[in-house]
Amino acid sequence: DVKVTQSSRYLVKRTGEKVFLECVQDMDHENMFWYRQDPGLGLRLIYFSYDVKMKEKGDIPEGYSVSREKKERFSLILESASTNQTSMYLCASSFFLKGATETQYFGPGTRLLVL
Amino acid sequence: KQEVTQIPAALSVPEGENLVLNCSFTDSAIYNLQWFRQDPGKGLTSLLLIQSSQREQTSGRLNASLDKSSGRSTLYIAASQPGDSATYLCAVMGTSYDKVIFGPGTSLSVIP
Numbered sequence A: 001d002v003k004v005t006q007s008s009r010y011l012v013k014r015t016g017e018k019v020f021l022e023c024v025q026d027m028d029h030e031n032m033f034w035y036r037q038d039p040g041l042g043l044r045l046i047y048f049s050y051d052v053k054m055k056e057k058g059d060i061p062e063g064y065s066v067s068r069e070k071k072e073r074f075s076l077i078l079e080s081a082s083t084n085q086t087s088m089y090l091c092a093s094s095f096f097l098k099g100a101t102e103t104q105y106f107g108p109g110t111r112l113l114v115l
Numbered sequence B: 001k002q003e004v005t006q007i008p009a010a011l012s013v014p015e016g017e018n019l020v021l022n023c024s025f026t027d028s029a030i031y032n033l034q035w036f037r038q039d040p041g042k043g044l045t046s047l048l049l050i051q052s053s054q055r056e057q058t059s060g061r062l063n064a065s066l067d068k069s070s071g072r073s074t075l076y077i078a079a080s081q082p083g084d085s086a087t088y089l090c091a092v093m094g095t096s097y098d099k100v101i102f103g104p105g106t107s108l109s110v111i112p
Helices: none
Strands: A004-006 A010-013 A019-025 A031-038 A042-049 A064-070 A073-078 A087-094 A110-114 B004-007 B010-014 B019-025 B030-038 B044-051 B056-059 B062-067 B072-077 B086-094 B100-102 B106-111
Touching: A004 A087, A010 A019, A019 A031, A019 A087, A019 A110, A031 A064, A031 A073, A042 A064, A042 A073, A042 B086, A042 B100, A073 A087, B004 B086, B010 B019, B019 B030, B019 B086, B019 B106, B030 B062, B030 B072, B044 B056, B044 B062, B044 B072, B072 B086
Parallel strands: A010 A110, B010 B106
Antiparallel strands: A004 A019, A019 A073, A031 A042, A031 A087, A064 A073, A087 A110, B004 B019, B019 B072, B030 B044, B030 B086, B056 B062, B062 B072, B086 B100, B086 B106
8 A cells, every 4th residue: 555654743833943844655656745735725736846856836835845855755844934834734646657547645644833 | 727626515415325526627638637535634535536538437436527628527426425424626637747736625424
């Protein structure tokens, strides 16, 4: 079974802190994604990566950065956390262009509260 | 810009009913469409993926159809069960392969 794990289920941070969210997948997937999910706004793509050291901005990259030093690990960084970054963060991974196997597999999510 | 909508936003049915969830997208130039299930406070679980060249996919009591020309997909759930209660999201991948656009979801409640 594909497994996507996220480092924390719940996090509480203070405004201005630097926050790291880690995601690890065990299926040798090329693609990895970070989304945030908010009531009434649905899932919105923050960043994605289709290879090691490669990254592409999604729809809402402001205030975030990412790092992909190894294929299995994709980190989301909040450089200076703000209250409007309180949200559910979801990581996903998938194969790249392999026909019917582009299914995205999601981690359990990290619920971040910024005070 | 691709936009994905889902109707209805919420649905409540008695156990045993067959039901249909709808997904619409504005740009028919898609690579694939995927249906997901999300339980409260949890991540998303993939249910079915339909390639742009396909018309439907089936898994157990679930059947998803795709009509690219009209920009529509439906998820049919047969003989609904209380365990089917969840939010169902559709997601579209464009032909540039770079992004997946999610719909807002349909919240389904199956009453025993």
